[in-house]
Amino acid sequence: MLQSISDLIRHSEVLSLISLAILLNCAGRLALSNHDSMRNWGKRFAFASFFLQFVTFSLSDGLMDAWELFGNGFRAGLGAFIGLGLAWCVLAISLLFWQMVVRPIYRLSDQIKQRKTKYRLLAEQHQSKQIAQQKSREDAKRQHNVNETKCRKDIQKRADNQQREDTRFACQIFYDQHADDLEALFPRTRLEEYFAMYLSDERSVEQVKVRG
Numbered sequence: 001m002l003q004s005i006s007d008l009i010r011h012s013e014v015l016s017l018i019s020l021a022i023l024l025n026c027a028g029r030l031a032l033s034n035h036d037s038m039r040n041w042g043k044r045f046a047f048a049s050f051f052l053q054f055v056t057f058s059l060s061d062g063l064m065d066a067w068e069l070f071g072n073g074f075r076a077g078l079g080a081f082i083g084l085g086l087a088w089c090v091l092a093i094s095l096l097f098w099q100m101v102v103r104p105i106y107r108l109s110d111q112i113k114q115r116k117t118k119y120r121l122l123a124e125q126h127q128s129k130q131i132a133q134q135k136s137r138e139d140a141k142r143q144h145n146v147n148e149t150k151c152r153k154d155i156q157k158r159a160d161n162q163q164r165e166d167t168r169f170a171c172q173i174f175y176d177q178h179a180d181d182l183e184a185l186f187p188r189t190r191l192e193e194y195f196a197m198y199l200s201d202e203r204s205v206e207q208v209k210v211r212g
Helices: 002-011 014-031 036-061 066-177 188-198 205-211
Strands: none
Touching: 014 036, 014 066, 036 066, 066 188, 066 205
């Protein structure tokens, strides 16, 4: 690229090149009016271009006087000026491509990632909610079974105690009806001991009924 610019400077009219350089620089400066960092990169490129072209001209021409050195500097400066305009234009086109194509793609990609993350979180929350509801139903069912079992046991225990009490009551009534005949052979204290030992609530209903 530098060699082509150098050839262009060597074989073209200076006014045409200056006009081209001014046009490129004006267009590039206008396009990058709000991007100082990119203009600075263009200036760095222009400085490097000037240095390389000046060294190239000086080495190719060999020994030279002051006017030839000035001419090489002028040619290198004009080439660097054109390179500056080209660099600014290329950076402006790259910036436009970034803003119009690349950045929307990145934004779309970020939106897709955010939506995926949102849907994943919603799915996890829904799954966690379902698990919690299922666990709550299972706990409620388990507690209901426990309460029902306890209730049945309490009912059965009261029924058993009532049967024991009825058996003891029947024995007591029978004893009272035949107290005159039994009291001498089977005192009431002995009867109470018999109740406490053989007809207590610790004994099963069947045992109490049989012994009663």
